[in-house]
Structures are given as C-alpha cells and as structure tokens.
C-alpha cells in the first residue's frame with residue numbers, strides 16, 4: 001500500500017526535471033548509498049518551500065551528489081545563492097560536475113571540508129539552512145549554524161525519523177543516538193518553533209524566533 005501511494009504521489013506532482021532525473025538515476029546506479037539522494041518528491045518539496053520562503057542565502061551541510069542543492073537553487077531567485085559543504089572530495093567532484101551542467105549551477109558554491117570547520121569561515125547570515133550531513137552530530141551542527149541564521153530564518157533537518165528507529169529503544173548505534181538526542185533536545189528549545197513533516201525519512205522544519 002505504502003509503495004502504491006508513493007507511486008501515486010509521484011504520478012500526480014510536477015515531474016522531476018530531466019537533469020535531476022539523470023542525476024537521481026546515476027546516483028542510485030553508481031553510489032553505494034544512492035538512497036541518500038533527496039529524490040523526486042523531497043526535491044520538489046524543497047524547491048516549493050524555497051519558492052515560498054524566498055531566501056536570498058541558503059547554507060547546506062552535506063551535498064552528496066548535489067541533488068538537493070540543485071533543487072534549492074531552482075527555487076532561488078536569480079540573485080539568490082547557496083553554499084553547500086561536502087567532506088568527501090570524490091563525491092564533491094561528482095556534485096560539481098552536475099552543478100556545471102545545470103542552468104542554476106551559477107547560484108551554488110561548493111565547499112570541500114568538514115562542515116564544523118567550514119561554517120565558521122563563511123561570512124554573513126543565512127535565511128535557510130539544510131542540515132543533512134553526519135547524523136551523529138546533528139546537535140553540534142545546530143549550535144554552529146545558529147549564530148549564522150537570521151532571526152525568522154529556517155532550518156530544515158533531514159532524516160529525523162531515521163527509518164522509524166527513533167521509536168526503538170534498542171537502536172543505540174551512533175547515528176540513531178545522534179538523531180534521538182537531537183530530537184529530544186529541540187522539543188524544549190525555546191529558540192525555535194519546530195515541526196516534523198513525516199516526509200520520506202522525516203524532515204524537521206525549525207524557525208528561529
């Protein structure tokens with residue numbers, strides 16, 4: 001049933017742009033963890049939310065092959081910009097090739113390095129931050145991006161339901177624990193208004209108060 005509903009949804013939303021379709025297909029065929037790629041539904045939602053929020057500057061933690069950065073870039077105005085950070089230089093090279101193929105690629109700057117070290121070197125404030133890098137340290141990312149985010153700005157955090165493992169007390173591996181700790185810490189964090197979209201693997205949306 002879930003799979004049929006997923007197929008139904010994909011058949012009844014805006015189609016995946018041709019370049020993104022190729023990127024999605026190549027990522028799943030050539031990379032071990034291809035499902036990390038945001039994909040058709042989440043990608044269209046990221047683009048739609050970007051169009052609604054109208055951010056001028058976006059910061060992304062975890063580029064992978066570049067799919068989500070291209071969706072954000074598509075939703076940005078012509079003078080909008082996204083900085084995306086990727087720790088794996090081989091994957092970053094792949095992402096840059098796709099950015100170069102895209103008509104929105106000029107809006108994207110790819111930084112190779114550890115997000116925790118790179119973020120403090122970036123100048124200025126952001127309107128939207130997408131946290132999608134190392135699940136083990138989501139809470140650390142939140143503190144590093146907080147001073148860079150404008151008041152009223154948004155943080156999107158991916159995979160916050162972690163395949164349902166957030167409900168499993170026996171899921172104590174580093175990634176599950178990182179996500180559970182993050183979810184537990186933000187629930188009483190008065191710096192933000194927070195919701196979880198039960199989309200794909202869980203997408204938390206936070207607004208800085």
Ligand SMILES: C[S@@+](CC[C@H](N)C(=O)[O-])C[C@H]1O[C@@H](n2cnc3c(N)ncnc32)[C@H](O)[C@@H]1O
Pocket residue numbers: 036037038039061062063064065066067068069085086087088091113114115116132133134
């Ligand atoms: C889930 S994937 C990102 C998927 C991509 N945002 C998308 O939706 O298509 C996570 C990426 O974060 C990268 N990563 C992990 N730890 C990182 C860190 N400390 N700094 C920057 N990137 C990191 C990984 O190498 C991987 O490519």
